[in-house]
Amino acid sequence: MTTSASDAIAVTGLRKTYGTYEAVRGIDLRVARGEVFALLGPNGAGKTTTVEILEGHRERTGGDVSVLGHDPARHERVYQERIGIVLQTTGVDPYLSVGEAVALFGGYYVHPRPVDEVLAVVGLEDQKQTRVRRLSGGQQRRLDVAIGLAGDPELLFLDEPTTGFDPSARRQAWEMIRNLRTLGKTVFLTTHYLDEAEQLADHVAIITAGRIIAEGTPQSLMNVRDVTTIQFWLPADSVALPPGIAARIADGLVTIESGEPTRMLFELTRWSTERGAVLAGLTVMRPSLEDVYLSLVGAAEEHAS
């Protein structure tokens, strides 16, 4: 893997073991400056271990890591000046106000971002005087991001930023992460939500059991599994579909997965027109990242066992 000046993060052969347990088993990553990168995987896949090595919170067992040209394991102040970290746990004194907490953390940096600007990015302007302990869960998580931004970092690490959110809080958090991209920040995000990666990330790497099993743009990953799903309700007077069509039928709902959706739709519409029947509720679906992910993770787990 070659690294270039445009890389924010370059990782080669990264390994981490805890005793005899291998949490990360030799992964390669490359994150370009200014992009939103998502490390996607189930719980226990090695996401947090990886991101904490990049942040400098954990020592690696092996491999090369370069983040903004620094080795995070060296705990250099110049490195910590340039990154922002949002951990899974909150970690703010609950008795400070929102504005004070951001000002406190901003004060650690040479060039902090003004408090009001930071609060505007995360949408907490109206809570500036509110004590941290009085915030809702979603607001606290946004404060976490605000604190990560207090030093105006070039690169922001977000470890599972929306875990435990209700749907509207998640939408707000996504909006906020899109705001970060417009500020030109590089964002390294871990998540176990597929829609989150699909919505936000320029690049996605899927990790399971300490290995990267796929990576690329969300679009290119969806193309990996080029199967279209066709669904409709079985016409009331039919007992069977035309011969030669492999389908699953559950409670009258027909599901057909096909690599040749055009021919398949032609066959189906001809069959229904000839019989004068209607394909009620007909839908044609491209594979989602979720389908790709589930088939990849499933295959990796089968391979491992």
Added chain:
Amino acid sequence: MRLLLHQAGYEWKAFWRNPPAVFFGGIFPLIFFVIFNLLFGNEEIRIPGGVARASTFYVPAIAAMSIVNSCFTGLATGAAISRDRGVLKRVRGTPLPASTYLAARVLVVSLVAVCMVGIVVAAGALFSGVSVPTNTMPAFIVTLVLGAACFASLGLAVAAIGPNADAAPAVINAIVLPLLFISDIFISPGRAPAWLTTVADIFPIRHLSSALQTAFNPFETGLGFEAADLLVLALWGIGGALVAWRYFSWEPRS
């Protein structure tokens, strides 16, 4: 230095907004001061050089308790809570040096202790007629500062090797309360059997309270420095600092 004052300023603000911390880490000794003065304040007790009202004993005794309470109990529980809330880990990921962060915490608990000592001395002078000595005032201040440093470093050591935030207050009080009883804080000296005093002398609390008694004794004609007690405090402080240095962790434990 700018960062130290920046951090300490916010820690100070947050401390006074936190009722359990203010009560247990701050004003707790004042309650004992009031109760003991009401119960025994007017009794006459024998102290080196003459006879005085018991209030004269309770001012330095509760001053010692204030140091232990804020710098040891308050700091150790506070550090364990901050660690398990993830505050320490989060600070560790910023450019703020770890030493500056810890120094700010120590500074704040020391200032809290100094406030409590000031209140106790002032209340003793105003309401119980306890005279504030002048010739031994330097010794009183030096002993307070050394005591604060000693117990703060022990507080960090206990936070380093001790239990998680849920168990910390119970464990720390189990250490501190019996020692307070045998270290001439609540009960004036000379009543405990000799062996119990010997046990108490292993630990630093009795050395702090004796040194403060001498430095607050109205009959003291010298400067009032108790070199041996101060040496023991210094040794405990260095030991605590070494343990804290070696074992302090920034990762949540629960």
